[in-house]
Amino acid sequence: AQKVTQAQTEISVVEKEDVTLDCVYETRDTTYYLFWYKQPPSGELVFLIRRNSFDEQNEISGRYSWNFQKSTSSFNFTITASQVVDSAVYFCALSEARQGAQKLVFGQGTRLTINP
């Protein structure tokens, strides 16, 4: 069975601080995909990144970076120099890669509050 755990329910930091959101996953598949989504107060989920299980290279996009480590089944998300607009709920998700398996399995989410 697949499972995604985001142990941090809420995080609150002051603007310009760096913050890391943790994600640990469980799957029996050797091929899978990992995702991060942002859910701002408006409620609409916004796609941030997709990572294939064969690609363990870390990725950086502006102030966002992702650290994928298969050895620890983790896919952590770091925001550098946080801004108030980063305040949202962030979800990590997992999808199998086999034919017919299309659904996303989400973690419980981490509510991030950036204080000015």
Next chain:
Amino acid sequence: GAGVSQTPSNKVTEKGKYVELRCDPISGHTALYWYRQSLGQGPEFLIYFQGTGAADDSGLPNDRFFAVRPEGSVSTLKIQRTERGDSAVYLCASSLKGGPNYEQYFGPGTRLTVT
């Protein structure tokens, strides 16, 4: 272009009533997904359509829940004999094709409250 739209945005109904929730996917997207998000939780998968057919309905909680997509575009999620435990935000997503290679674009959701 237009994103995924869902109507109504809010629905309040009495226990035992029937409700229909509508999803308009992005034009040209063949895959459509329904998820349910309870307060303080992540979205939970309900059903996935590829074209007109339900390719995976393993997430539907019981036979009170049913979804259709008769023309391969708009989808309707139908809930019979609603219960208070059905209260949640129902999210719809679409993607160009099925599979994790294709990003799922989410709609704003329908907040269902069963009193």
